[in-house]
Amino acid sequence: IIYGVAASLGVSGNTLGSGTSSVTSCDSNGVATSYASAYDASVAGYEVTTVSITGIATPGCDGKSMKVTLVGSGDTSLGEQTVTLATPAADPTTLNFSSANVLASDVVKVAVVISG
Numbered sequence: 001i002i003y004g005v006a007a008s009l010g011v012s013g014n015t016l017g018s019g020t021s022s023v024t025s026c027d028s029n030g031v032a033t034s035y036a037s038a039y040d041a042s043v044a045g046y047e048v049t050t051v052s053i054t055g056i057a058t059p060g061c062d063g064k065s066m067k068v069t070l071v072g073s074g075d076t077s078l079g080e081q082t083v084t085l086a087t088p089a090a091d092p093t094t095l096n097f098s099s100a101n102v103l104a105s106d107v108v109k110v111a112v113v114i115s116g
Helices: none
Strands: 032-040 045-054 065-071 077-084 093-096 109-115
Touching (some): 032 109, 045 065, 077 093
Antiparallel strands (some): 032 045, 045 093, 065 077
16 A cells, blocks of 8 residues: 655745645545456457545545556556545545556556645
8 A cells, every 4th residue: 555645845937945844644544456457459468447446534535636656667657547536535436547558467556645
């Protein structure tokens, strides 16, 4: 399970700002991920079709942005989807990765970030 919450850094045309701040999580115990695959004869392998995220805290994460990344070896991004979570957040929340054409055998992990 990989999860996190993003903070922002202010950047403008002439200045760069930095600093630290406490970032609170909307989901203190994390989420679980799973994915489904289907055989694609054109690549002679199984491709990821959907990714499901379960255990999203509600109401804490309701309406927030969630980014899900399929990660390959060397921490390369193989495919990424971003959604706005429903109110209340659906359990599971399922994202369609069919058009990403990612081979299931290439996926090492799934990264999830909920922010906003």
